[in-house]
Amino acid sequence: MDRKLLDILACPACKSGLKYLKEEQELICLPCRLAYTVRDDIPIMLVDEARKLTSDEADELR
Numbered sequence: 806m807d808r809k810l811l812d813i814l815a816c817p818a819c820k821s822g823l824k825y826l827k828e829e830q831e832l833i834c835l836p837c838r839l840a841y842t843v844r845d846d847i848p849i850m851l852v853d854e855a856r857k858l859t860s861d862e863a864d865e866l867r
Contacts, residue, residue, distance in 0.1 A: 811823070811825055814848060816834035818839065821837070823841070825843075831843060839855040
């Protein structure tokens with residue numbers, strides 16, 4: 806995933822910055838506890854498509 810793209814992307818729900826998990830191919834919003842999938846280097850930035858993080862997952866990423 807392009808670093809410049811990561812620098813400008815924000816969570817569509819709260820506008821916070823995102824953390825990229827390369828192995829999982831996900832962009833993580835810790836305040837919202839949402840994981841946005843990245844498919845073929847294209848982030849799917851739809852709140853309805855995002856996966857909700859468990860409390861344990863969110864705690865591990867902090």
